[in-house]
Amino acid sequence: MCSYRIGIDVGGTHTDAVILDENYHVVSEVKHPTTEDVSTGIYEALKKVIRGSGVAVEDIHYAMLGTTHCTNAIVERKRLNKVAVIRIGAPATLAIKPMVGVPDDLRAILDQNTYIVKGGHEFDGREIVELDEAEIYKIAHEIKGKVNSVAITSVFSPVSNQHELRVVEILTEVLGDEIPLSLSSEIGSVGLIERENATILNASVVDVARATANGFTQALKREGVDAKVFFGQNDGTLMSVEYTVKYPILTIACGPTNSLRGASYLTDHSDALVVDVGGTTTDIGVLISKFPRQSSLAVEVGGVRTNFRMPDIVSIGLGGGTIIEVLDEGEIKVGPESVGHRLPEKSLIFGGETLTTTDVAVALGIADLGDREKVSHLDQDLLQRVYAKMVEMLEEAIDKMKTSSEPVPVVLVGGGSILFPNDLKGASEVLKPNHFGVANAMGAAISQVSGQVERIFSMDELGREKTLEQAKDMAREEAIKAGADPSDLTIVDLEDVPLSYVPGNATKIRVKAAGTLLKTRKEEYTGTVK
Template identity: 75%
Template structure:
């Protein structure tokens, strides 16, 4: 019989779920409308998928969730933790305060308790100043009962983690284990402000991640499933619940990443462009050796510049629920707004009174949903113009994501991909695999577990070979902590960049290890 797994992916419009057998064959799939509280949608999807498959519940060993909870909390400024921000870096960094450049509404929420204390390191690992432990004890006592999460950032902590670890020890001692601590050296890379921002956002969404995890585990339990739960992270791999609650920011942008991994698996393509058309947006990413290409730029989340790793994704406001408008001069505009998860109430074909891209497709005879007679009166010029605009926008976005002028295979996934034709400019071939509508849920179910480290090493201390081996071992240990089996771990990504401006033959090394789930 073997063991089965459930994969779930929460999008802006639909919550998709699949059950896979031990050979990753799809046993059953479902699409449920995403609900406002998100958890109800997940619960409905779990219930539905278990009822429609005759898989014995005790045979379901794993459940994977790709979720937008943390992203939404930051974008909507809701359900965030009570955060304190401690920067170890006085007197060197007093010129720029924490949260500079963060939008005002978010700064009001996250900037209630901000401290700058003496300490931190130079870029070559020497101390700038002694760590002010007395002040740390004072701050810790002051914060008792006022915050449930603390972001700790020390200057050049990717070079030396010493001061952050000492601060962590003191805060744990005074505040206890229930206050979550986020260390910048574990989250972002070199670059103080962006790393600090990523750490503050991480600290702000710990509660959301914990509630989501508990909600998911309870939804499964109510249906009689005792599965091991994992969350999708934004490099296309999984992490355990404990790891997720510690690093919730890594779930941001895991939806498009799951789709990219699912597309790769369903088509056997390892280098291609993946176009994922949802109800609200179309996300375009690049498959490189079966994994999503990483962005090399600082990334904005909810208006905040951060520098932790993210997939390189372009999003355009085109989806199945995108609103179509005809202007007075008879030109047509699409979106950027969408009816989202209300598609089945608002679109013409479902008896609503908002014209959407789905209505255009039905009127054009390219999709069979709802009641086609409700769009039979639409003006053919409007239909053709809206369709052409839609295809042009997607083709432009494909062109922007390509690294050369050569045509490249394109894989279409997502429920909304019925909007697109079988030929696209710039594509050498267009694949629309079986189960394309739930590629994201499949991507979350088949994913491996990974661990990544990125930090600065001095090659003079151990020599090059030993330093590289040490970095690889650290990445493998991270993967094992995140839930990977130690037996078949492999290094899937490796980069070392010599830092000529640093003494001690310094090199920034980034390593990622991935492997299958530990049984």
């Protein structure tokens, strides 16, 4: 009996879905417009891809979803949890309050129950002051019944998370184990404010993640699919439903990483630059050993500065639905406005009245779509100038992502990639693989499960080799928690950076372990997340 899997990825314009067999061959693929509520588009794509496959639903054992639900909730300021924010850091951190720099509209929602208590550690792991447990008990009783999520942050908790763990014990004792608790030591890296912000955002979208997981699972059941469900995370791997609900912020930016993973699989390239051209934007990322290169900078999510791991992605306002304007004296404006998923009704080639990048490509004979006669009246010189500007925009973005002047392989994926030529400056070769239009859904379907650890270790305690092995074991354990098969785990990324002027030979170590999905049917998730 063949075992099939569904991969679904939500883009800004389209929601893509594929069904793969056990050898990762495409059985069925569809594109459906992304809907305002996201969920409807997912369910419609799910129905279409199943019905178009001819596969018996009982043979579909896995379902993977890359979704923008959590991103949208933060950006739109909707459906967020009532969060209590507890910072363990008095008296050392009283000068800067939690959520400084957070946009006013978001702070108005989240800054209702904020506390700073005595405790925390120094950069070398020494305790600044003893944790004020009496205050934690007081806070726990105060917030009981008022909040449904808690964000806990302690000073230098990536070095020592003892105080955060003790707060978890106290809150669980008072509030029970139904209230989700987000720990900064498990989410962000060193840097108190950014790590605290990431933790608060994580705590704020727990309910959104839970509702998405339950909705997706119920949609599968309505179609008769009893599958093990996984969600895409932003390092190009998967995580279980339970892991997703605990760390929902890790789903942010999973779309571009799914495209990178799909591009790697479709071309069999482990190191390349991937250009994902959608209807609204073009996302460009870098593959290193088949996984996305991570950003080393703090990133903003919904206007909030954070430091949790994110893929290194450059996005430009150039896609298949990008609007072209001819200004005074022949000046050309390309985007960033787009007709998005309304391309089939708005663009000239489909009978609309808006000139788009797709119209330009069709008029020049580069793409075969719609009715070319509807753009035959356009001035060829103007079209050539617009197209040259489109290509120039893309080449400049590619150049920004390169770390040297040497040409590199470039993989074009996404439905809008038909707009661009097979020769680009800075590219040693330009690849357009089969199934390029659904590379993101492919990436979701074929991905492995991973776990990552990033924290500061003292090399003097165990020595370098034993410390590195300890970090690897911690990463493997995280991967297993996320749903990986314990018997098939490999270390896919290891980085250690010595920290100058810090005693104990302190070193920041980042390790990622990845493995195939656990195939034990007994451990499948089929119920409702509570």
